[in-house]
Amino acid sequence: MGHTLSVIVRADVDQNEIRIAVEGCVTDQSQTALHAILRRARQLDPRAPVVLDLQNTRHCDESAVALLRMTIDDIDPFHRQVRILSPDPMPACPMLVGADAGEAS
């Protein structure tokens, strides 16, 4: 397993938003680490919008983003304050390029 995730949380006082910048690989497994971070970001300032920025990830699984959306449904049912910036197109893991991932979804 070489998928690693790194996260930088920045509370921008001027813009009044909390930005969670994610780098590395976002997989079904690694995205669970983001749940606690999202919840904590909400508690930091319940009125501040939270942006989960996945645009600089090296690798982002669509299924992982779907799981994150479900978590946000739970934290912020109307998606008023928590939003995801997802990469377009979704980057595939460089480690898996050329190798058969054995998954067709």
Ligand SMILES: [Zn+2]
């Ligand atoms: Zn990866």
